[in-house]
Amino acid sequence: MTDETAFVALENVSKRYETGEGTIAALEEIDLSVPEGGFVSLVGPSGCGKTTLLRLVAGLESPSSGRVRVGGDVVTGPDPDRGLVFQSTTLYPWRTVAENVRFGLEVNDTSATVADRRVERLLSMVGLADRADAYPSELSGGMRTRVGIARALALDPEVLLLDEPFSDLDVATRESLQEDLLGIWHELGKTVVLVTHTVGEAVRLSDSVVVFDGHGAISTVVDVDLDRPRDFETDRFDPYVSAIRNTIRDGRRNDQSTDRCFEQHTTNPKH
Numbered sequence: 001m002t003d004e005t006a007f008v009a010l011e012n013v014s015k016r017y018e019t020g021e022g023t024i025a026a027l028e029e030i031d032l033s034v035p036e037g038g039f040v041s042l043v044g045p046s047g048c049g050k051t052t053l054l055r056l057v058a059g060l061e062s063p064s065s066g067r068v069r070v071g072g073d074v075v076t077g078p079d080p081d082r083g084l085v086f087q088s089t090t091l092y093p094w095r096t097v098a099e100n101v102r103f104g105l106e107v108n109d110t111s112a113t114v115a116d117r118r119v120e121r122l123l124s125m126v127g128l129a130d131r132a133d134a135y136p137s138e139l140s141g142g143m144r145t146r147v148g149i150a151r152a153l154a155l156d157p158e159v160l161l162l163d164e165p166f167s168d169l170d171v172a173t174r175e176s177l178q179e180d181l182l183g184i185w186h187e188l189g190k191t192v193v194l195v196t197h198t199v200g201e202a203v204r205l206s207d208s209v210v211v212f213d214g215h216g217a218i219s220t221v222v223d224v225d226l227d228r229p230r231d232f233e234t235d236r237f238d239p240y241v242s243a244i245r246n247t248i249r250d251g252r253r254n255d256q257s258t259d260r261c262f263e264q265h266t267t268n269p270k271h
């Protein structure tokens with residue numbers, strides 16, 4: 001299936017890994033379209049292929065069959081047009097915050113003046129203007145994640161790929177970063193694909209939530225028809241969270257024979 005309006009498109013994509021123990025089917029015949037400037041989250045049981053999908057879009061893996069397109073071009077490898085942020089962002093410990101964000105610009109031979117301006121703007125956008133000269137060891141987990149986001153944006157990618165970037169953070173820090181991410185998304189108009197284990201986070205942030213089953217296929221795509229900013233407390237928020245959770249739960253019930261586990265629980269079920 002080809003959607004001509006898609007900016008990120010997976011067309012009948014399957015991904016299999018050959019291992020010593022046999023073949024693992026990580027993704028099965030995935031069709032997915034994300035429009036330009038859209039915000040899509042991927043949720044589902046652990047091991048259902050969410051990270052694999054993100055890595056395919058990033059060009060870090062190749063599909064076993066089907067194809068991945070970004071901006072109309074078939075993805076054949078990594079590209080600065082796709083910025084990545086992983087869980088537990090790894091920063092260069094010997095570089096300051098500003099130097100970490102600046103790294104890609106240096107590799108890309110960006111002029112010093114342009115790089116300075118860009119780093120300054122990004123650090124202010126992620127709320128770290130006053131920590132430019134700090135070293136990663138001097139930062140909190142939330143601050144390190146902010147640096148990771150700024151670094152991913154340094155080369156002005158069209159697509160931002162986020163793999164559970166907030167999962168190590170406490171609830172208050174996570175909420176504050178969610179707000180900042182939404183602000184950045186509004187301001188820069190990037191296309192965002194977010195992997196998260198937290199259904200409430202997906203509903204709060206996304207235009208649509210892609211729910212995977214336990215077998216590397218998509219169960220359903222839920223369009224979130226709520227005005228932003230979205231309030232956890234509104235009556236309309238909970239039904240989305242419940243419906244998505246039930247879909248994951250139903251998939252899990254049908255999948256009792258595997259050891260793939262369910263959504264990570266947090267102290268507040270809405271986060």
Ligand SMILES: Nc1ncnc2c1ncn2[C@@H]1O[C@H](COP(=O)(O)OP(=O)(O)OP(=O)(O)O)[C@@H](O)[C@H]1O
Pocket residue numbers: 017018019024025026044045046047048049050051052053
């Ligand atoms: N490099 C690899 N080699 C072999 N198998 C792999 C590889 N990468 C992923 N897999 C397998 O592919 C399946 C999907 O993994 P993936 O990491 O995409 O799932 P996930 O949904 O992101 O999981 P989680 O939510 O736990 O992060 C799993 O069974 C995993 O063990």
